[in-house]
Amino acid sequence: MDDFVRNKLTEWNLSKWTETFKDQGIDKESLYCLGDQEIADLIPTVGPRSKFKKRLKLLKEEQNTTNPETVESSAQCKQEYEEEDVSAQVCPSTSDTSDKVKRKLDLQDESSQSPARKRPHDDIPGSYSEEIILSDVKNIMRCVKQxxxxxxxxxxxxxxxxxxxLETDKREVVGVFGKTGAGKSSLINAVIGVKNLLPSGSISACTTVMIKVEANMHNSKYEAHIEFITKEEWRDEMWSLFNFLQRNVDEENDQEEDQEEDQEDDDGCEDTEEKLSALYGEGWKNKSSENLMDNRYFKEIPEFLQSKKKILTCESAKELSAKCVKYTRSDSEDEDAKDVKRWYWPLVKCVTVKVPNNKLLQHVTLVDLPGNGDRNKSRDQMWKRVVESCSTVWIVTDINRAASEKEPWDILRDASSHMGNGGECQNIHFICTKSDLIEDSDDLSAAGVRAFILKKNEQAKKKVRQEFSKLNQVKKHFSDECFKVFTVSSKEFLRKKRLQQDDTEIPKLQEFLQDLNDWHSETLNYVSRARGILSLMHGASRREGADIKTDVCKDLEEELKQELDKVRKPIEETFQAFEKCLSEGVEKSKSSCEKDLKSVIHPNKSGSAFHSILKCIVVNNGIHKTQKGTQINLNMKLTSCLTDSIDEKFKETFPNEGKRGPFKGVINMFSLGIEKMIREKREYKDVTLQLIFLRIEEEKIKTKLNEIIRERKKMIYSSLTTTIENTMKECYEEAKEIKGRDSLKNMRDTIVKHVHDSKNIMFEQAKDDMLNQLRDLMLEILETLEETMQESIELSLKTEGVSIPDVTVELEMVKNYYNELMGSPDTESLLW
Known part of the structure; x- marks a missing residue:
């Protein structure tokens, strides 16, 4: 917030809202960009909000007179203008909607025969850029609404x-996994072309903080939006940490067996102490958990106490990186961290770094992810949500250990169910970094060095593919076509000394991100849907075709009935197939659950080495992540026979990859045959506009249904484990209270007894819960299709638009824009 905004609020007698504007980072530039929704969020009270809107409108008019550049700059903002302001500045009358734009469009008619458009570009030859088209069509639709x-x-x-x-923005999420030192940060910096954005080198990354990297499309600043866990969540975690440490001391005193060291299965004490020492220093050891909740410990981060995001704004990536260190790193020898006294990463849930005007990130979010979740419940839930929403996953590792190193393959195994059947991942990219590093290269020529590096890269790719082929559990979710290997050198890509730029394969990753952006062309989606609305309005306001509408309705309603039957049949067959698979899974679970349980709670380890691990498992409701990152999930182990029984059918029914889509492509194949009506029934010419609207609505509802299915299938798949976990909670609660002599044996006995007594019920319950959710989804699909298309038919062909304004000019403009984006005239233009 700057003095300009503060002074204006004071001048307008609205100083009460100064802190709110400050918290949201409203400066002079963003003040002019505020739209109705943003103003309502900032000032929820009607009276003051009305005063503010009136004053802001007058201020804009004043600036328009004295400084046109300021208004021109604000006009480029993505946020929606106030409707009153739009009316004054953009929509003086119907005929003046955009005469200048219309004249330019008239000159473009000759270019409509250009090749079909394959990918959006900033500058389409002979036409406007997409940004200008989108801005113009948004202005047109604002005027129409008014x-x-x-x-x-x-x-x-x-x-x-x-x-x-009209606006939709489905972001593609690319999750980036890899251990510290693998080169994740350098890779992200190189791919998006921003040096020093994410720190690398000597800094050891904190394993709990998730970092998202997105584009800042609103201003030219580098920003970091830091989201904290709540104070209540930290209080609960503190209690758990202190309780855990005390239990560990008590159990050590009670154990009669010799204490054997087992570094691989660390009990978590070291991790717990590191977390508390980072935030409080060594003084925490002499205080209670309640004392450590005192507000004085958080005075540097009042946002944590207020449950708000902290926003850091900088002019450069390097400056922002230095400011973020204390929120994202557990320790550092880097220059940026030399004055850091306290590290706040234990309180951080997620950091979103925003990069100004980065086209590769316009519709893409890169997420630097911890390996397999977190002990903190809210962070772990966020981790699962993000992993499940990744359309692509990058697994980053050093090329010299790519095939043999255990950790990247463990990450892939542990996360595969969250990414595959439980998620929406379509691509796994295994990225081998530091591909230019070779020893004893002094005797080689430049060409020899390049040849050696390229040969080494091909050998690494071959070994990695061979290793992937062994992962049977992962391949239940992903085919070989999903898996690709890249060899990169972030330093060489920037240096361009020994290799050609394409040899590092970073350009291939950049091209991949560009393709992800292109799939989600905001402009084309907006223009297409705007055209549908204008077609409906223009068709409804015309008197022609009144006699033929009844026949068209009859044809469409009959077609709708037949198409719904085509959808219903494969959906019902799918339900029956799942019911059969799950029934078989229930029987296998009942017979093998106690054996599966034993493999977790009776591992091949000494009792003293395993005691604290089992204690962590019951305290965390069946889940434990060891110091080395290995995850133990008792609930998933008990559910394994059920998930195995449906994995293949689930992947077939809800594929992440390919163009067929869910339920054997039945949603995507749904069609009322509108194209055929336009092409073959010339008597329907007078209702062409209504049919164009229906065709666009048909595509819109199919897109919406696919999005609903994509989200709901994640819940359906995870419901099996969720049900088992809920059933097991009772015994976890009982086991974690067990103390004293023979506590390990008693914990084991408690869990075994509960599973034995519950197995005839809990697996049936898990089956029923999944089938109920599947049935609900199927009913929703059919009801949504029928209700939406029936409503659209009635609106377009059975409703008289007596008072609908004339939008002839607007429709022609938007149609020309649509043709320009598509690269060719549309269907009805050719037919009629």
Missing amino acids: KLPNEDNKLNNFLKYNIRH
Whole structure:
């Protein structure tokens, strides 16, 4: 927040809201960009909000007179303008909507025969850039919305709602895994072309902090949005940490067996002490957990106490990186961290780093992820949500140990179910870093060095692919086509000394990110849907075709009935197949669960070495992550027969890869045959606009359904483990209270007894819960298809738009923009 905004709020008698504006980082530039929703969020009270909007409008008009550049700059903001302001500046009248734009479009008609568009570009030859097209069409639709009459009827309400919700922004998430030193940070910096954004080198990364990297499309600053766990969550975690340490001391005193060291299965004490020492220094050892919750310990981060995000804003990536160190790293020998007294990473849930105007990140989020979740429940839940939403996963490791190092393959095994059937991952990229490093290269020529490096890279790729082929559990979720290997050198890519740029394969990763952005062309989606709305409005306002509408309705409703039957049949067959698979899984689970249980709670280790591990398992509801990152999940082990029984069918029903889509592609194949009607029934010419609207609505509802299915299938798949975990909670609660002599034996006996007594019920319950969720999804698919398309038919062909304004000019403009983006005239232009 700057003095300009503070002074304006004081001048307008709104100084009460100064802190809110400050917390949200509102400066002079962003003040001019505020739209209705942002203002409502900042000032929820109606009276002061109305005063603010009026004052801001006057301020904009004043600036328009004295400094046109300021208004021109604010006009480029992504946020929606105030409607009153838009009316004054953008929409003086229907005929003036955009005469300048229309004249330019007239000159473009000759270019409509250009090749079909394969990917969006900033500058389409002979046309506007996409950014300008999107801005123009948004302005057109704002004007149209304002022209709608203030009437409460079905058509009017539909139009207002759909214009308001034209914008969609589905971001592609790329998860980046890899241990410290593998080169994750250098890779991300090189791929997005921003040096020093994420720190690397001597800094040891904190394993609990998730870092998201996105584009800042609103200003030219580098920003970090730091999200903390809540104070209540930290209080609970503190109690758990102190309780854990005390239990460990008590058990050590009670154990009669010799204490054997087992570094591989560390009991978590070291990790717990590191976390507390980072935040409080060594003084925590002399205080209670309640004393350590005193507000004085958090005075540097008031946002933590207020449950708000902390926002850091800098001019450069290097400056931001230095400011972020204390929130993202556990320790550092780096220059940026030499004055750090306290490290706040134990309180951080996630850090989102925003890079200004980075095209590769426009619709893509890169996430630097810990290996397999976190002991803190809220961080672990966020980890699962992010991993499940990754459309691509990058697993980063040093090329010299790519095939043999255990950790990257463990990460892939542990996360595969969250990414595959439990997620939406379509691509696994195994990225071998530091590919340019070779020893004894002094005697080789430049060409010899390059040849040697390229040969080594090919050998590494071959070994990695061979290793992947052995992962049977992972391949239940992913085919060989999903798995690709890249060899990169971030330093060589920037240095360009010994290798050609393409040899490092970083350009291939950049091209991949660009393709992800292109799949989500905000401009094309917006323009297409805007055209559908304008087609409905123009068709509804015309008198032609009244006699033929009844016949068209009859044809469409009959087609809808037949298409719903085509959808219903494979969905019902899928349900029956799942029921059969799960029934078989239940029987296998009942017969093998006690053996599976024994493999977890009776490992091949000494009792003293395993005692504290089992204690961690019951304290954390069946899940434990060792110091080395290995995850033990008793709930997933008990569920393994159930998941094995449906994995193949689940992957077939809800594929992440390929174009067929869920339920054997039945959603994507749904069609009312509108194209055929336009092509073959010339008597329907007078209702072409209504049919164009219906065709666009048909595509829109299929997209929406695929998004619903993608999210719901994650819940359905995880429901098996969730049900088992809920059933096991009772025995975990009982086991974690066990202390004293023979506590290890008593904990084991408690768990074994509970599983034995519950096995005839809990696996059936897990089966029923999954089938119920699957049935609900199937019913929702059919109901949504029927209700949405029936409503669209009625709105377009059975509703009279008597008071709908004339949008002839606007429709023509948007149609020309659509043709420009597609690279060719649309169907009805060719037909009619």
